[in-house]
Amino acid sequence: MRLFEMLLVLSCFALLVDLLFIKRSAKKIGLGLGIGSSVILLVQLFVEGYRWQLLLVYIMTALFILIVLFRHSEKMVNLKIGKFLKYSLSSLIVILLVVSTGLSVYLPVFNLPKLDGPEKVGTQTFHFTDQNRDEVLTEDQSDKRELMVQVWYPTENSNNNKREPLFPKDKEMFKKYIQTYSSSLNLPDFVFNYWKYSKTNSYENVEILPSTSPYPVVLLSHGMGTSRVLHASQAENLASHGFIVVTIDHTYSTFATIFPDGRVTDYITKMTKIDDRSKVGDIWTKDVEFVINQIENLNSGVIESQFKGKIDLNNMGVMGHSFGGATAFNTTYLDPRIKAGVNMDGSLYKVKNRDDINKPFMFIRSGSFKEWLVDFKKDKNSDDEITKQLSDELHIMKNVINQGGNVIYIEGTQHFNFTDLQFYSELIKLTGITGDINGKKGSSIVNQYVLDFFNKQLKGTGGNLIQGPNDMYPEVKFIEPEEL
Template identity: 25%
Template sequence: MSDALVIALSLTVVVLVIGTLTPLRRRWRLLGAGWAAVAVGIIIVAATEPRWILIPLALASTLGLLTGVIRSRADAAQRGRSSLVSAAATLAGITAVGGAALAAVAVWALPTPNLPRPTGDFAVGTSILQWDSGLPEPGTADPADSRVLVAQLWYPAPEGGSARRYLPDSIVPDALANQAGLPEFLLDGVRFGRTNSVADAAMADGDHPLVLFSPGLGGVRTQNSAWAEDLASHGFIVAAVDHPYDSAAVVLDDGTIIRSSLRTTGDDALDQQIADELAESRADDLIAALDQLQQHIATPRVVAAGHSIGGAAAIIAATNDDRFDAVISIDGLPRGGQPRVPILAIVAGGGTGSIESDARYDAALTEVLARCGTRRVAPGAQHLSFTDAALFLPPLPSLIGEGGRTAGIEFARTETLSFLADTLRTGDDRCGP
């Protein structure tokens, strides 16, 4: 849905309600054309991207039209001074303006996410892969269960083709809303989001470094699509992995939906232990993804990356497997591991909100970066600033950080490309004893 169209329709409704105060002779000429335009606009939006925001907008339009009818009939009958009629028209008009304002504010606060245009020279393709990893499935009680992994790839591609929707069905957006404790309808715009990636496009010729990405706790493979698309436009292959029973929802090829089983216990020590185990399991997933992808993709260099606990998993994966040439941890508390490769730690300058947690984070980062790490702090950024969530959640500084919706994404993109250019260009990516 064009958010701009919804805002324009909302403003038009307000103008038309005010227009009911114009002289009767000119009123219907003005209002007739205006309400017809609003009706057509609402029909267009409803046919293309039906969202809950249409409900207050349609209500506002109906009440606005009713306001005009009441005033016009009263004026025609020369009863414009009737207190009852005037009160009814005023109430309808105020409610119409309120509904229009609600629609405009809602589409501003919870917009349809449109990913920023990539800055590289390549077009971007995307594909989804699924395979049996052969790993035991820790999310079930059956020791015979094998872990099925799903990954989405973004890669450099030739020009041509239509970009895919961000999340074309409601399963994952609804799961993300449930996880955040929000009504599902509030995030209904996410499934209409627009990307810059062409589904199943051919891959551009050449050798392309591979970046394996693990999302945040409960996060999904698409959560850093803007970052991934930009890297792909600069010649990288990015493979983001869904982690079954951890990611909010994982949809398999056969339609099976694996939902997150994550729960807090209320015991901080136990929750930290569970998080440590999840980071280890995610690291195994990244290594399994590398095993799978290297059977099909000849890539000269490999990078482990992740956001939040995914960053911790990337550090562990690079410690356990020397095929990784570098690590990028995006605002992730390290949970063990000391890889002998360069590490970039991107940190939200807004902090965690806890002095104790900030101190623990700083100490853990200092230790893991001591060998050959780089820390880059994004001023005013929050934990979600670096993810696509900044594009569709309310633009509150405490939620998505300072500087606007794309500031954190731009910071992560710039720092990542600079780090990879310096690290992968030298060919000497092993650090210290």
């Protein structure tokens, strides 16, 4: 809970205590509580901002303030009610206040974790259209493939700009954005309205930090049906350590993507057959390759921007989560411009002729991987297509380790611990898509290992964590080739 939200809840309970237990003659106490609570209520509403989870607290606080102030008025009639009714009403009020407070705690206004790198972070968003590629996910044959791309980079922020909101700050765009979420989940729009208060640690359109050498770059792909928004903390963390990070929204495969003209696209990708995975994977791989082309244009000045000459094209990496992780592997294998890659808990969609990958790569899997591996090896003699593909994937992982790469898993995590979804609410754990590990701790562990990997492969520094087990992170387990 935010500061004035906590103060508001405390003042509301204090007012209730005053009404129940403080004598009417204690005028100074009552007036002090009434005036103080009024100030807290106004500051919370107009500075921090209203949110629906605290509606009952707002109503009760306003009502208690009026009663407390008027009960000390000489014109106020001294009404007496029976103890049973008095304490029954009080119990009901307390229950309602606890429910409202609980909603505000478990559906919080969250901010992204503080940066642990030495640099501040700037961000800039680009709208790119691939005129050489038709959009195959829509019915309009004239459509070209459009992508929204967000760049994160080190900055001084010398103008002291305010931190950017996580979601679109334009009111109309934000409204369209949350309408896409709410309609997909069959919930009313207001449920997500409080997201407008969530902040990143980044500053929009500020100047890139001057450097004597260009910055290495990492491209980042989200998972199927999510978006680049769910990887903002990972992008910020790498940028705070001296990387340029480029996050991609794979249009029509996101929960929502908003374009500069106000269009909002949602999820329409079909993934009903095994072949669909490969077809969509090809689209995503081409997305990443196209964005690499645009990065080259930014660096050369073909696209006018502040990034001219600031990007180290000889040290480019790619990472992703889930389907985006599989895309990171596929792009690393196919594109000679990519030097190293990371797959965060993504099952591969392309395994044929991929086992001879000779670039540094790291697979990071969730905590259930070891158990799944044991069960799979018991039943791996099955002849079905899925079993064959998984067997080939394990063979690829084995080759990655033999080539000096890594396959690790993190105990206590589940699939969505590799995204920012774990910060949205503790209630998400009940669904099983995030694990028992504390969200910020799990995020920090992933960030540290990704940073260590890219530091070594793209900067030639660090690499201590990926050498093997570390007492600082007992949750991280390394897989040996013979286990696969």
